[in-house]
Amino acid sequence: MSELLKRLSLNQITLNKLSLKECVEICVRHNIGWIAPWRNKVAEAGLAESARLIRDAGLKVSGLCRGGYFPAATAKERAERIEDNLRAIDEAATLGADVLVLVCGPAPDRDIDAARGMVADGIAAILNHAHLSGIKLAIEPLHPMFAADRSVICLLDEALQLAQKFPASDVGLALDAFHIWWDPFVYDKLKACSGRILTWHVSDWAVPLPGIFAARSMMGTGVIELRRLRAAVEASGYLGPIEVEIMNEALWNRPADDVVIEMKRTFAEYV
Amino acid sequence: MSELLKRLSLNQITLNKLSLKECVEICVRHNIGWIAPWRNKVAEAGLAESARLIRDAGLKVSGLCRGGYFPAATAKERAERIEDNLRAIDEAATLGADVLVLVCGPAPDRDIDAARGMVADGIAAILNHAHLSGIKLAIEPLHPMFAADRSVICLLDEALQLAQKFPASDVGLALDAFHIWWDPFVYDKLKACSGRILTWHVSDWAVPLPGIFAARSMMGTGVIELRRLRAAVEASGYLGPIEVEIMNEALWNRPADDVVIEMKRTFAEYV
Numbered sequence: 001m002s003e004l005l006k007r008l009s010l011n012q013i014t015l016n017k018l019s020l021k022e023c024v025e026i027c028v029r030h031n032i033g034w035i036a037p038w039r040n041k042v043a044e045a046g047l048a049e050s051a052r053l054i055r056d057a058g059l060k061v062s063g064l065c066r067g068g069y070f071p072a073a074t075a076k077e078r079a080e081r082i083e084d085n086l087r088a089i090d091e092a093a094t095l096g097a098d099v100l101v102l103v104c105g106p107a108p109d110r111d112i113d114a115a116r117g118m119v120a121d122g123i124a125a126i127l128n129h130a131h132l133s134g135i136k137l138a139i140e141p142l143h144p145m146f147a148a149d150r151s152v153i154c155l156l157d158e159a160l161q162l163a164q165k166f167p168a169s170d171v172g173l174a175l176d177a178f179h180i181w182w183d184p185f186v187y188d189k190l191k192a193c194s195g196r197i198l199t200w201h202v203s204d205w206a207v208p209l210p211g212i213f214a215a216r217s218m219m220g221t222g223v224i225e226l227r228r229l230r231a232a233v234e235a236s237g238y239l240g241p242i243e244v245e246i247m248n249e250a251l252w253n254r255p256a257d258d259v260v261i262e263m264k265r266t267f268a269e270y271v
Numbered sequence: 272m273s274e275l276l277k278r279l280s281l282n283q284i285t286l287n288k289l290s291l292k293e294c295v296e297i298c299v300r301h302n303i304g305w306i307a308p309w310r311n312k313v314a315e316a317g318l319a320e321s322a323r324l325i326r327d328a329g330l331k332v333s334g335l336c337r338g339g340y341f342p343a344a345t346a347k348e349r350a351e352r353i354e355d356n357l358r359a360i361d362e363a364a365t366l367g368a369d370v371l372v373l374v375c376g377p378a379p380d381r382d383i384d385a386a387r388g389m390v391a392d393g394i395a396a397i398l399n400h401a402h403l404s405g406i407k408l409a410i411e412p413l414h415p416m417f418a419a420d421r422s423v424i425c426l427l428d429e430a431l432q433l434a435q436k437f438p439a440s441d442v443g444l445a446l447d448a449f450h451i452w453w454d455p456f457v458y459d460k461l462k463a464c465s466g467r468i469l470t471w472h473v474s475d476w477a478v479p480l481p482g483i484f485a486a487r488s489m490m491g492t493g494v495i496e497l498r499r500l501r502a503a504v505e506a507s508g509y510l511g512p513i514e515v516e517i518m519n520e521a522l523w524n525r526p527a528d529d530v531v532i533e534m535k536r537t538f539a540e541y542v
Contacts, residue, residue: 106478107494109494110494110495110496111496112452112453112494112496116455143415143416144414144415144416144453144454145414145415145416145480147452147453148453148476148478148493148494149478149479152455153455154453154455155454155455155456158455158456181383181418182383182415182418182419182425183415183426184387184423184424184425184426184429185426185429205419207377207419207420208420208483209416209483212479212480212483222419223378223380223381223383223419224381225381225382225383
C-alpha cells in the first residue's frame with residue numbers, strides 16, 4: 001500500500017446509512033487503517049461498545065465529529081452547549097482520538113460578531129478539560145455558505161486568529177478542502193497555519209452542486225486543486241491522516257463497498 | 272418620500288418574469304426613481320426602445336447587469352468575451368447608465384489562479400473603451416458559493432486589490448450585502464474601499480436557503496445586518512442608489528405589484 005493510502009481515513013458521514021459497526025467492518029474489509037466516527041453514530045452503538053469495536057478491529061481514530069455549536073441566545077443554553085462539549089471530549093478520549101473537531105455553530109440572531117465572541121468563550125471554557133484529557137480542539141472554518149446555519153467561523157485566517165488565542169499544544173485547525181479551496185489567499189494563509197493544522201479533510205466541489213448541506217462530491221469530479229492544497233498543508237507541517245468526508249445523497253444511496261472502492265481509487269489519483 | 276426611499280432602485284431580476292417595459296411601468300406606478308436593467312431583457316425589448324422607455328418614464332439607471340465572464344479556455348474565446356464586454360459598455364452608455372456591473376466568471380478548468388489573471392487581463396482590455404464611453408466598471412465580489420460557476424472573484428479584499436490595479440475614476444466595486452455579510456473582517460474591508468464603491472445591492476439570507484442560484488430573500492426575512500452594512504458603505508463614501516436584487520423562485524411567482532409593495536416597505540424598515 002502506498003504511503004498516501006496509509007493516511008486515508010473514512011469519515012463516517014461518507015457512508016451515512018451505515019452503523020458504526022458496519023463502518024468498522026468495511027474499513028477492515030478494504031484495508032483502511034483510520035476512521036473518524038460521528039457522535040450520533042457512537043451514541044447509537046453505545047460509547048463503550050464503539051470504543052471496543054474500533055480497538056478490536058485495530059483501527060486508529062483520526063478525530064471525533066463533532067463538538068462546537070457554542071453560540072446560543074441565553075446563558076443557560078450556552079452552559080448546556082459547554083456541558084455537551086465536555087462530554088464530547090470524554091467521548092473522544094474513550095474512543096482513542098487525539099482530536100475533537102469543532103463546528104462552531106451559527107448565531108442565535110443577526111449579531112454574528114457577538115456569536116463569534118461566544119465561540120471564543122466556549123473554547124476557553126472547555127480548554128482545561130480537553131488538555132487534561134489529552135484531546136486537541138480543532139476549529140473548523142466552514143465554507144461561508146454555512147455561515148448562517150452551521151458556523152460563524154468561516155474564513156481560514158479568522159479560524160487561525162481564534163486558534164492563536166490558545167496554546168498550539170491544545171487548539172488548532174480542522175481544515176477541509178471543500179471549505180477553503182475558493183479563498184484567493186489560501187496558500188498564504190496555509191503558510192501562516194504552520195504547526196496548527198490538526199486534520200485535513202477532502203472531497204470535491206462539483207458543478208452544479210448536488211445540494212446545500214449534502215453538497216460534496218467524490219474526489220476528481222469537481223474543481224478543487226486537491227493535490228496543490230495537500231502540498232501546502234504538508235508544507236505547514238501536517239502529515240497525519242486524511243479524512244474523506246463526503247455528504248452526498250446519491251453516494252449514500254449506493255452500495256457502500258462500491259463507494260469505498262471508488263473512494264480509494266480517487267484518493268490515490270486526485271488527493 | 273424619505274431620503275432613503277429616493278435611493279431605491281429596482282434591479283430587474285427581482286421581477287424576472289416581467290419585460291423591461293413592464294418593469295419600467297411598475298417603477299412609475301410605485302414611484303420608484305431608479306432601475307437596473309439586465310442585458311437579456313434589454314435585448315428582448317431592443318436597445319434603442321429600452322433606452323426610450325426608460326428615458327420617457329423619467330427613470331434613472333443605477334447600473335447595467337452585467338459584463339464580465341472573462342476567463343475561457345482559449346484565446347479566441349477570451350477575445351469573444353472581451354468583444355461582448357465592449358458591447359455591454361455601449362449598451363450601458365446608450366441606456367444612460369454610469370456603471371457596468373462585472374460578474375467576473377468561473378474558471379474554465381481547475382486553475383482558479385489562472386482564471387483570476389484572465390479577469391485582470393479582461394478588465395485591462397476594456398478599460399479604455401469604458402473610459403471613453405463614460406462608463407465605470409464595477410467588479411462584484413460574489414459569495415464564495417458561486418466561486419466554481421459564476422465568479423472566481425469572491426472576497427471583498429480580493430476585489431478591491433483587483434480594482435486598485437486601475438484608476439479609481441474608471442474601476443470600482445459593486446457590493447452586495449448577500450455576497451459579503453458573512454466576512455468576519457467585512458467592516459475593516461469596507462473602510463479600505465473608501466472611494467471605490469460604485470453600487471450597493473440588498474436582499475437577505477434566509478435559513479434555510481431557498482435555492483443555490485435563486486438563493487435570496489426579501490429584506491428582513493434573514494440574518495444580514497443590512498443597516499449596519501449600509502452605514503459602513505456610506506462611511507466609505509457611497510451615497511448613491513441602492514438596488515434591490517432578489518433571485519427567488521417564490522417571489523418570481525407572486526403578483527409583481529405585491530412584491531413591489533413589500534419591497535418598498537421592507538426597504539424602509541430594514542435597509
